[in-house]
Amino acid sequence: MKIICIGLNYRKHAAELNWALPEKPLLFLKPDSSILKNNKPFFLPDFSKMIQYEVEVVLKISKLGKGIDPEFAYRYFDEVSLGIDITARDLQQSLRKIGDPWEICKSFDGSAPVGKFIPVESIRDLKNMDFRLEINNKIVQQGNTSDMIFGFDEIISYVSRFFTLKTGDLIFTGTPPGVGNLYRNDNLVAYIENEPLLDFHIK
Numbered sequence: 001m002k003i004i005c006i007g008l009n010y011r012k013h014a015a016e017l018n019w020a021l022p023e024k025p026l027l028f029l030k031p032d033s034s035i036l037k038n039n040k041p042f043f044l045p046d047f048s049k050m051i052q053y054e055v056e057v058v059l060k061i062s063k064l065g066k067g068i069d070p071e072f073a074y075r076y077f078d079e080v081s082l083g084i085d086i087t088a089r090d091l092q093q094s095l096r097k098i099g100d101p102w103e104i105c106k107s108f109d110g111s112a113p114v115g116k117f118i119p120v121e122s123i124r125d126l127k128n129m130d131f132r133l134e135i136n137n138k139i140v141q142q143g144n145t146s147d148m149i150f151g152f153d154e155i156i157s158y159v160s161r162f163f164t165l166k167t168g169d170l171i172f173t174g175t176p177p178g179v180g181n182l183y184r185n186d187n188l189v190a191y192i193e194n195e196p197l198l199d200f201h202i203k
Contacts, residue, residue: 001168003030003112004159005056005085009174010147016177025150025158028102030172036113039200044184045108048088051182054175055133055141055190058083059152060117061169065160073156076165079117082131082190082197083172086111086182114170115190115198123192126152133178134189143176150174 007026008014014021036042044051059077068076091105123129126145133141145151150158155173159165182188182202190198 001032001166001170002163003032003034003170003172004028004163005030005106005172006150006155006174009149009155010143010176011149012143012147013175013177013179014149021149025155027159027162028106030107030112033109034107034112035170036110036200039115039198040113041201041203042086042110042113042182043203044182045088047108048090048105050088050090052087052089052179053133053135053140053182053188054085054087054179055131055143056083056085056172056175057081057129057131057145057192058114058117059156059171059173061165061167061171063167065156065165068157068160068165070153070157073153076156076160077152077171078120080120080123080126080192081115081117082133082192083112083114083170084133084188084190084198085172085175086113089181112170112172113188113198113200118192118195118197129192131190131192134191135186137187140180141176141178147176148174
């Protein structure tokens with residue numbers, strides 16, 4: 001399985017960074033070794049002094065697809081969850097300056113904690129879905145999918161132009177504003193609407 005991530009996909013997050021809105025989805029990949037399941041703890045690595053969180057809605061691909069039209073994209077996922085795109089921000093900043101790839105700042109071991117998946121039928125409206133991240137019982141990120149620059153259908157269609165989507169593949173769909181640093185002993189709990197799907201600690 002593969003993990004496909006979308007960068008800069010919420011208007012308010014782009015405004016927070018004072019960055020122009022992208023004209024097409026920004027893609028990068030994480031390996032399966034980045035997945036952190038079952039609320040296992042994340043251990044801060046020794047190669048970064050600025051590890052940050054980015055909560056994201058995650059789609060789980062339910063069948064094989066290539067060159068998918070947007071109008072049919074909904075047929076290719078039937079479960080959603082929340083994940084954290086954990087980023088070594090200091091490494092990312094240095095890589096951006098010299099134009100190098102991002103793998104070491106985004107794709108390291110354990111950098112993609114993923115919560116419990118729930119069926120899309122349980123969501124009132126995927127295009128108007130609230131989600132949030134709390135750290136130590138304080139809300140640090142709140143988002144709504146209505147603020148997405150590229151919706152789920154557009155993302156699946158665009159990704160499938162380049163990569164054959166396979167059952168079990170995961171798509172991280174971008175983060176809302178409020179990104180910040182992680183510290184040892186932090187407890188992260190992520191919610192879709194009011195249902196907690198992810199609950200883990202930083203070690």
